[in-house]
Amino acid sequence: MLSSVRPAPAFQRLPRSVRERQIVDAAVAVFARRGYHATTVDDVADAAGISKPMVYAYVGTKEELFIACMRRESERLVQAITDAVAQGRGSDDRLWRGLRAFFQFVADYRDGWRVLYRQARGQETFAEELARLRTTVASIVADMLAQANADAKGTVARTDIQTLAFALVGAAEATAEWVIEQEQGDPDETATRLVNVLWVGAGGLMRGQTWDPSMRPDT
């Protein structure tokens, strides 16, 4: 009758909010590593240290689980960028800060980034949710560019600015991937590099022109 012979059942009783976070954390990690389809709901449950039914009880379907992941990471990303941009003075500074925050996010939450960037595409199901994110980010960028244009009394057309914004987002995404693969990359430096091209242009760069953070308004 020695009740201690068998270890007490590991019935972890945790409040709802904590578990929910645990699950999404685990899911992001697993989805990032294995990909959406290769990931089993069981995998996620295991990673979260709970049983499968709990995943369903807390987050719902596999699809809903993935969307929860996307949403959380999107919010983090958008928040980070928004906050960073808000602290900038002058268009180029804001742009630089935004890009730096972006690369910082990619470095800090690599898994989240992978979920958003690699997984969400390709699964037609999540197109809508993803489009929302991309549009949000592109809008932030477009606003900055428009402001810069106005500041410089420039003449770039609104549609051109939008195209440009999407292109910039694409460039940033690709750079992020590249940076991850190379396992190098200080966010500051990477951001500077991109702003350089964008602001001065390759032509200028080659003629020896450069832009660097010290050129921002109040530095």
Next chain:
Amino acid sequence: MLSSVRPAPAFQRLPRSVRERQIVDAAVAVFARRGYHATTVDDVADAAGISKPMVYAYVGTKEELFIACMRRESERLVQAITDAVAQGRGSDDRLWRGLRAFFQFVADYRDGWRVLYRQARGQETFAEELARLRTTVASIVADMLAQANADAKGTVARTDIQTLAFALVGAAEATAEWVIEQEQGDPDETATRLVNVLWVGAGGLMRGQTWDPSMRPDT
């Protein structure tokens, strides 16, 4: 008239290469529409108008089939870009021609593009194959940029050029998506727009500078 006694067999006896092409054609179309996982080998067989075992006999596993698709479309794309670049004079012209060829490809072989861009990512399995493509394209771009740098006796570092190349590829990809979604987009115009940013920089643009095809060496 003897030969008409037995009706021609219901199936087509076709040489290997033709069948293979048939199958890959069908596969690209189906993968593009439905996505890798949602696509059944049966779907592909049906689309190709043959029976499932044939798919296995000619191309192999579903995974191999997808890789075959990727490879063929990659080759097409790389070929198109390479050819276009070869005809250019001067760095900016070559860049512009390359981009134009790229956007042309996206417009002409939308399915192929979708397979490469949306499907191949996300399936961790194909990462390697995909990386190869991106690296190839980025190299072409990097070479052009390096040449331009040399021509201009510029001082841009080799690594910076590589980063820049990847960024440009990313920008082009994003622009392609954007253009597809907007259902607008003459390849010429799109290419010009991108070269503009790249060459002159946003800063320059806003100061009224521009670049256009007529500025190329021998136009």
Next chain:
Amino acid sequence: MLSSVRPAPAFQRLPRSVRERQIVDAAVAVFARRGYHATTVDDVADAAGISKPMVYAYVGTKEELFIACMRRESERLVQAITDAVAQGRGSDDRLWRGLRAFFQFVADYRDGWRVLYRQARGQETFAEELARLRTTVASIVADMLAQANADAKGTVARTDIQTLAFALVGAAEATAEWVIEQEQGDPDETATRLVNVLWVGAGGLMRGQTWDPSMRPDT
């Protein structure tokens, strides 16, 4: 005022019998609406306004719960019929009263009827329990018929009477269903109709013979 310091507990402390009744009431309703298998223990708990473990504490397993439902409704039904029959004078009157009580029960406790008639069949598990009910009812009927036979100094064999009783029960059940579906049906009338056939026979009916309640002994 001390007692008001701690708010009353959110749950109702109720005596066992009341709770049990609550639960079975809810269960009958839910089983009738959704069917045995489609019904979740959670559904029942919700309908009863309590938590799931209570169901297990008070009534036990889902299976036991269903049996409890069957039993209660059976008892109600048998009681109703028994009481009705007891008040009759003469065989035909007793038969008529019994049938009327039966149709009345179906009208009044439609859910209970559905549980007994539609759900209990089909689930092999409850066959035994159900057989008990049918046998009980059939016996009552058989007794009445035997009495009638004796009264009339008839010569109908005992086995024939039993078969007849079962047939009558089946006829009543089918008629009940029919009546429910047609959403018509005064129990009095329906009972009369059935007694008519049973007593006079179709042959007689067609020759213009009839039976009606006024023909009972002491009306």
Next chain:
Amino acid sequence: MLSSVRPAPAFQRLPRSVRERQIVDAAVAVFARRGYHATTVDDVADAAGISKPMVYAYVGTKEELFIACMRRESERLVQAITDAVAQGRGSDDRLWRGLRAFFQFVADYRDGWRVLYRQARGQETFAEELARLRTTVASIVADMLAQANADAKGTVARTDIQTLAFALVGAAEATAEWVIEQEQGDPDETATRLVNVLWVGAGGLMRGQTWDPSMRPDT
């Protein structure tokens, strides 16, 4: 390399129609024994000696499988009754033949009967399909009764006849169950018994009246 060491794989290659029949046969048996819900698609596959996917390939969903069973057995039953009735002369003869065919069916295809009678009820899903059957059978009966009524220049109302038909069907069903349980019962005899009650009425029976097959028109 003795290829006969391991028994040849039991890959039974059979034409579609045969397999389909095999499957439905097996399904009827299993559904009858275990009940709809307790039956696994795997159970059916095992019983049919094939693998589960075949069941899906040939018949579809579990639900569709059950419906297929219902339909086949319904058709058999209706056919049997219809044929039997067609050979009769005079209302009572036709009725008697119909009932006899019915009890014969129950005896011959006990499983089919169980599927139709016990399983189909209770599963709300199959209500529609089942209603169709019951209505068909009831109509046949009603037509016979109407004819009898006309022949006898009777005055029984049309609605009464319908109710009567349903009651008779119910009586037959219940009798069938009873007969099955008692493991007795020659169809001829059972049919005779029922016709007796129906034609002569219990009252008449007790007064010594009877009906028997020899009383039919051309016997």
Next chain:
DNA sequence: TATGAATGAGCCTTCATTCAT
């Protein structure tokens, strides 16, 4: 060569049931 027939393996999802509080 070409295919209809067949299957092993696995994943999502749902519940009845029980612990720990």
Next chain:
DNA sequence: AATGAATGAAGGCTCATTCAT
């Protein structure tokens, strides 16, 4: 007494893949 939290166990369905013809 009462419940929110947790899980073992299963079942339906699909699909990539292969055999036998």
